[in-house]
Amino acid sequence: MSLAVRRIAIIGMGLIGGSLGLAFKAARGGKIEITGIDTNELSLIRARQRGAADSVTADSKAGAAEADMVILCTPVLQAAALVKEIAPYLKPGTILTDTCSTKSYLIKEIAAVLPAGVSYVPGHPMAGREKSGIEAADSTLFCDKWYILIPPANSDAAAIEAVRRVVGWTGARITEMEAGRHDRCTALISHVPHIGAAALVNLLSYAEDKDSSIKLAGGGFRDTTRIASSNADMWADVCMTNAGPIADSLDKFSQIIGEVASAIRRGDRACVHGFFAAAQERRDELLQLEQAVTEQPLSNGR
Template identity: 55%
Template sequence: MSRTKLAIIGVGLIGGSLGLCLKAALGEKIHITGLCRTEESMRAAVECGAVDEASADLAAVVGEADIVYLSPPVLQIVPMVKRILPYLKHGAVLTDAGSTKGDVYEALHEILPPHVYYVPGHPMTGREKSGVTAATKDLFVHKAYVIIDDPSVPQEIKERLMALLKHTGANFTTLDLAQHDRCAAVISHVPHLAAAALVTLLNRSGDDLNSCLKLIGGGFKDTTRIASSNADMWADICMTNRKPIADALRELRTILDEVAMAVEAGDRQAVHDYFAASKERRDGILHDAEQKFDTN
């Protein structure tokens, strides 16, 4: 039986974790090549076992690949596909880990030939750390993994990809492009912006800054943890999901304005109801989700 040949473009946290879990599950049944920019990152990717071979040579990495996993920053996905396109073999399957889908999908469908297939994906997982040294083989386990079910892609191609991705242990779900980008804005993108806003609020506390720093505890650390994420990655995400993010931010601003008015007016009942409704909804959501999969 021939080995599956996988190329990972961007062997960082996500790409590296994919390589680790697939090598753990499949061993010699899969051969993984990785595209890395520096000698240091190549060495780290091979030494940790995320890939069998690492190179900066596009042809060497993707030339024989059955499946190409694209996990660079989202703004680099389309330029990268344009670079690797001459080396892709007939029947190659592209999938990605991009946090936004609409822009990438439209651009790739304009440039991909009929014999190369693209199945958009988004693993809803990550850490505030980045790079292959932060990769773990269980990063995807029990986490939501969105696959965009494109009817233009043959069923056998989807099945070939899913036969590989199932080894991640993720919980797969399907959404359409627009729905994915709207939901990702609410669930992931705006929370990252809000966490960064809380840090910015602290930085703007003026003469109280040093005193505020003395009071930092678990609450501030928990609510701002994701503000330590990679700035380039999140700037790219915002640029490729502009309208859903802007719409969600405006709705968040409306909510905060309503709370500010209630606080300023001394309306305890309104403030109490705000907290109570949020607690009830969050507890219910998490209870339901935890019956299906790990949400940690």
């Protein structure tokens, strides 16, 4: 059975929520109706002006009540709290999904309050920018990027297919993954790099020549630390809800940095050279793999 999705409520009209709204309207136009929900009045005004929503409200309960699909686009701890608030107001047959970066925690929290007749299909788009807010939203943000669905056991097949179809409107590449595996992978390739970028910026605070270092910082430093400009609320929530995998990856990262520091101190050029050579080889492999995947045709119905 194919579930019709005509009314979509997006809670959180920032970068991700706004980009979803823009992408949905670009693909479907008047065939769908989008309600934008946010506590920030300016975000709602701009979402309406930019065409990311047909109507807007700060009332999440009323805004979600008549939706066929509700998409949570907030920091993960806010998402868990929001579901508890709106759950009694969701109509039977509603599909709930989200875009949060951690999954095991959220699946457990939502399962505890999900009403009968409402299906939950967790999601996570592997796309973003260092800037947040509706002004940074872009209808092409998800195009050719991975969008991961993490259906819990015994998920409704029709609901999963409906989320696949709606996500497909964005031009994303859709795949499925188990929650624990997702959280381990994103800790390694997304969460730790954000922490590393923030650490590099904070390292400037310990510099004896901080002002000169800042003045001389060029493209390399800016490129490496670009993602440190990301939303602090979102990343604090990520760390609190994916603590184990993140801490494990940080421990390994610290070990690698410690080994390089020791090799540099003892003047072991061969060891230091091997460190850079191995990284160069691995990154080249990753770029080749990424190129091969990008050249594959989309299979999501676009």
